[in-house]
Each structure stands twice: as C-alpha cells, then as structure tokens.
Amino acid sequence: MDNRTKRTAHEASAREGMKWIPGGTFLMGSDRHYPEEAPAHKVSVDGFWIDQYAVTNRDFSRFVAETGHVTLAEKPANPADYPGAKPELLAPSSVMFHKPKQRVDLKNRYNWWIYVRGANWRHPRGPASTIKGLEDHPVVHVAYEDAEAYARWVGKALPSEAEWEYAARGGLDGAEYTWGDDFAPGGQFMANSWQGEFPIQNKIEDGYEWTAPVGSFPANGYGLHDMAGNVWEWTSDWYQEHGRIDSPCCTMHNPRGGEREESHSAEDAIRIPRRVMKGGSYLCAPNYCHRYRPAARMAQPTDTSTCHVGFRCILRANGGD
Numbered sequence: 001m002d003n004r005t006k007r008t009a010h011e012a013s014a015r016e017g018m019k020w021i022p023g024g025t026f027l028m029g030s031d032r033h034y035p036e037e038a039p040a041h042k043v044s045v046d047g048f049w050i051d052q053y054a055v056t057n058r059d060f061s062r063f064v065a066e067t068g069h070v071t072l073a074e075k076p077a078n079p080a081d082y083p084g085a086k087p088e089l090l091a092p093s094s095v096m097f098h099k100p101k102q103r104v105d106l107k108n109r110y111n112w113w114i115y116v117r118g119a120n121w122r123h124p125r126g127p128a129s130t131i132k133g134l135e136d137h138p139v140v141h142v143a144y145e146d147a148e149a150y151a152r153w154v155g156k157a158l159p160s161e162a163e164w165e166y167a168a169r170g171g172l173d174g175a176e177y178t179w180g181d182d183f184a185p186g187g188q189f190m191a192n193s194w195q196g197e198f199p200i201q202n203k204i205e206d207g208y209e210w211t212a213p214v215g216s217f218p219a220n221g222y223g224l225h226d227m228a229g230n231v232w233e234w235t236s237d238w239y240q241e242h243g244r245i246d247s248p249c250c251t252m253h254n255p256r257g258g259e260r261e262e263s264h265s266a267e268d269a270i271r272i273p274r275r276v277m278k279g280g281s282y283l284c285a286p287n288y289c290h291r292y293r294p295a296a297r298m299a300q301p302t303d304t305s306t307c308h309v310g311f312r313c314i315l316r317a318n319g320g321d
Contacts, residue, residue, distance in 0.1 A: 030295035051312035053214035054138035072143035073120040138310040147311040156313035168227035168294040170220030191229030198285035231310035239299035272301035281308035
C-alpha cells in the first residue's frame with residue numbers, strides 16, 4: 001500500500017461517525033435574547049466534517065487507555081496559579097450541580113454550583129459514582145486542555161464557534177432552535193433540558209435528570225444529535241462580546257473569535273482566560289437559562305470542568321487546525 005493509499009484510508013477511518021457540513025453563509029447570533037448573542041451578523045464557513053455525537057465516555061476511555069492522559073480534574077491545582085485559594089479547593093476536584101432545598105437568588109450561581117473532591121470524568125455524579133452503564137453518555141468533567149488533547153489524538157480539531165453554530169442550525173438559518181421554532185413540536189421533547197422551576201424542581205418530563213445517552217433525541221437537518229441540551233460543548237474560540245464586531249453588516253469568512261484575555265477583577269483574584277461553549281445542557285430551563293438554542297453562547301474558564309460540559313470534534317476539508 002503506497003503512502004497516498006494509506007492517507008486516504010486513514011482519512012476515511014477518521015471520518016467514520018462524522019457528517020459532512022457543506023460550506024455556506026448564515027446569520028450568526030441573535031438580537032432577540034441575551035445581550036452576548038447580539039448583534040446578529042453574517043458569517044460564511046468552508047465545508048467540514050463534524051462528529052455526529054458528542055464524545056462519549058466509551059470514546060474517552062479508549063483515549064485514556066492508549067495515552068495515559070490525566071484530566072485536569074484528576075490533578076491537584078498549582079497554588080501559584082490561585083493565590084489566596086483555600087487548600088481544600090486545590091485538591092483534585094470538579095464542579096457539580098447541587099439542587100437547593102428551597103428557592104434561592106438566581107443571580108448567585110454559587111447557590112447551586114459546588115466544587116466536589118473526587119468528581120471527574122470517571123466519577124461524573126460524584127466520587128461514589130462510576131461510568132458503568134454510562135458508556136454511551138457524553139463525557140463530562142473535561143477542561144479545555146482535555147478536549148484539545150483528545151482532538152489531537154484522533155487527528156481532529158475542536159470547532160470554532162462559527163462552525164459549531166452553523167452545524168447546529170442544520171440548514172435552518174434564523175430558526176429559534178436547531179429543529180425549528182416550536183420548542184416541543186407535537187408535544188415531543190427534542191433535547192435534554194430542565195422542565196420545572198430551576199434550580200429546585202426538575203419534573204424530568206423528557207426522561208433524563210442528568211445526561212442522556214447520545215442520540216436519545218432527534219437529529220437536526222444535518223444528521224447531528226444533541227446540538228441543543230444534554231451538555232454544553234467546548235469550541236476553540238477565545239470569548240469576546242459580539243458587540244465588539246467591527247462591521248456586523250459585512251459577511252465574515254471563517255471567523256476565529258476573540259483573543260486570549262487575562263484581567264483582574266473585583267470578583268476574582270485572577271481572571272482565567274475563557275473559551276466559548278455552545279449548545280446549553282440538561283440544566284437549562286426557561287426560567288433561568290434559555291440557552292438550548294444555536295445562537296446561545298457562554299464564556300467558560302479554560303481551567304474549569306463541570307458535570308454538564310463536554311465536546312465534539314471536526315475535520316476541516318483543507319486539513320487546517
């Protein structure tokens with residue numbers, strides 16, 4: 001087998017489980033919802049392949065077995081990176097959702113987020129849990145560096161925000177959701193999200209309190225599953241406000257948003273640089289987080305892993321990173 005044949009066979013193997021997204025132009029963002037989504041602006045992207053499903057525990061287990069990769073949540077933090085942090089917060093840990101027993105101030109996210117020692121991708125629901133029976137659920141508790149390491153291992157990359165949103169829209173430019181404008185067409189739930197009053201009551205009407213196995217809900221127009229709800233997904237873009245876009249009237253081609261930012265604030269002793277995550281999660285609810293929409297976006301510190309953030313990978317037609 002010559003080198004060209006080997007390369008072709010490798011590329012075909014890498015594309016297994018992926019869908020081809022033809023290049024095109026779309027309206028990115030939204031002027032109707034959260035301020036960080038505005039202004040809506042025209043963007044064009046080249047064609048690319050993208051994973052049909054988020055990376056699963058089964059996938060990630062294979063990666064760890066072959067490489068020995070240790071995730072950020074499994075390692076103690078360097079005290080020099082977090083001056084003044086309490087020692088218990090430097091132990092190997094990850095961020096978990098904790099349901100309050102009564103109504104709380106929705107402006108204070110610490111009312112339901114806590115660091116849990118021993119929580120990581122192997123123990124997604126706390127140190128006493130395992131991934132047995134969750135092999136086909138999306139891997140969680142992965143920081144940005146973990147997702148990036150996996151992508152390199154499989155010879156792929158993480159999508160830009162524009163690529164991710166274009167794929168999530170499934171050809172429905174301007175639609176509210178990845179499947180159209182009706183949240184539950186014909187009474188059918190189209191994504192794993194929160195039903196009830198967040199964060200104290202989840203009615204679990206969609207059948208899942210935590211993550212769902214990938215592919216549990218219908219695919220979008222491009223054949224992609226869970227581009228809304230289930231888990232937030234990392235993108236490769238540094239976070240910046242859409243409001244900093246110079247010319248929202250002009251079409252941007254293959255944008256790679258933002259620049260690395262490290263700034264001090266009154267809220268944090270140090271501001272960790274942030275990447276964009278997309279798609280919403282099983283914790284998104286209309287009364288608090290109406291973000292299971294393709295236009296929705298959030299800034300996630302690169303050093304932070306949580307119980308509701310995962311990722312999927314892409315292959316660009318030109319082979320670019």
